[in-house]
Amino acid sequence: MEALPNNHQPSTSPRSGSESSAPTSKRSRVVVSQSKRGCVTCKTRRVKCDEQKPLCRRCVQAGRLCGGYNHESKSSAALQPALKIGVTADSHTERLSYLAAHVLSLDNNGRPLQEDGVWGCIFLQLSNQVECVKAAAAAFGAAYESSLNNAIVKSPCSAWRYYGSALARLQSDFNNETAGPESLALASMILACVEILSQHEQNAFTHFLGAVQILTKTYQRRQGAPSADILSKIKDELVKINLSIGSYALSQTPAVMHLESQEATAGDDAFREPELAINAAMLCLHRSYQFIESAARLRYTYPSWKEHDPIMCKGQSDAVTQCRSVLDGLTALATRLQAQHSSATSTLRDSETLAEIYAMRTQLTSTIIFLLCVHDPFQTGYDEHQDQFRSIVSDAAASARLRRRTKPSAFKRFSTRPGIVGPLFIVSMKCRDPPLRALATTMLNEQGREGPTDGQIMAAIGARLAALETSASVPSSPGAPLAACDVLEGQRVHGYGVSPPRLNGEGRRVVDVVFSRPNVPLVQGWGHVDYSCLDNWIFWSEPIDI
Structure with missing residues (x-):
């Protein structure tokens, strides 16, 4: 796999007749006519910019990260998508890519939110330049549009058609080495975001691992310098994605992979x-x-x-x-x-x-x-x-x-x-003080989606978990409110697992939750039971209405 092409073109300026007819012993300094409205990168390098929007072609062809035109009061119209609700998605790949740009990287005025990060100029540049990134962006735009509300969901399968096309393009570019590692890793990250939108954490984690493996091989092979800065920023973003899709208490990142910061x-x-x-x-x-x-x-x-x-x-x-x-x-x-x-x-x-x-x-x-x-x-x-x-x-x-x-x-x-959804759920799951636990569950129910996590789903799981633990608990003194110490060790749920939401026969959302407890409570079986063996645990599944 190759990095972005590095086709540097030296700048030249017209020579006068005296310069062309007579040699000189002094080295003449080539003066470049600079554009006052050029991109940030060209102005910093003091070279002429072609002022192409939204990304300077000179930077793109040289494999540099174009800094955009942040000195302008308003962004280029090229970054303003025509978001017509209800238009058939199959004929609007560009519109979906622009929608992805707005959701992932742009503010309401079309300016990058994080210009020096992955979702700023790097995403904008590669999604315009590299086919696998463009296809992944369209897949994200289609998935996002389908997730907005029922009024604009025309056909869920249309979003997955874009997703399948992006997967095929990514696989082809990977096998044929027609895209650089930074493009392949970014496309994998975007597809992970598509799965996060759909609340399929395990699938998102698979794409995340693919991006990490591409990054690891790239560092091992020591790819060329033109994309080193981009690869470093992609690595930093992968750390954030890992926090979003990994288990809250456990990191799923294999230690052998290149994801450590220096x-x-x-x-x-x-x-x-x-x-x-x-x-x-x-x-x-x-x-x-x-x-x-x-x-x-x-x-x-x-x-x-x-x-x-x-x-x-x-x-x-x-x-x-x-x-x-x-x-x-x-x-x-x-x-x-x-x-x-x-x-x-x-x-x-x-x-x-x-x-x-x-x-x-x-x-x-x-x-x-x-x-x-x-x-x-x-x-x-x-x-x-x-x-x-x-x-x-x-x-x-x-x-x-x-x-x-x-x-x-x-x-x-x-x-x-x-x-805040994850931490509030930790309170509803691990804090056995009834009033504080109930408050956290109520706050959870008021939250929306955060990445793959849905506040209302977590609230429903937390409420059921609390009911399981407190149904058999008795206050330490008659007439007193239930306290954390009254929930005995043997009554406590240790863990849970949740599948993606589904619709029941009445059209309501349902999640199937698997709870777990030691088969013999720890206080009774410690020293006699091997709790590192799954055979010594009880697992049971319950459907929970949302």
């Missing part, structure tokens, strides 16, 4: 700018998930491995310390942003940024709880962290309140960044 820890400078702070937090989450995945293998080896494995104890302590350090940095940043938000000059973007900071705080707090409990196989270990559970609910409420103040957009942005 950056050590976040410094103080990272918390001066919101975008840098959010990236630092996501990197911290990724590394914490990887530790939890490795530590969870020992969960049923000892009642607590803290007395048996000092290396794991050190890793646990380091992971918790790093999460708390990033959490403190986000707290200081949130305080500063809150003061700005209260000013008269506050913008809607300020509200969105602050909401995202609070959401990231819920993610970090949830991860700290998992880190502190990863050595303990007993569910009662979570009862020691009520303050953290309350903090999650408080930060989630602040994030939701800020988002309600923002002006609704015609196109809801698609983001791979984790939000």
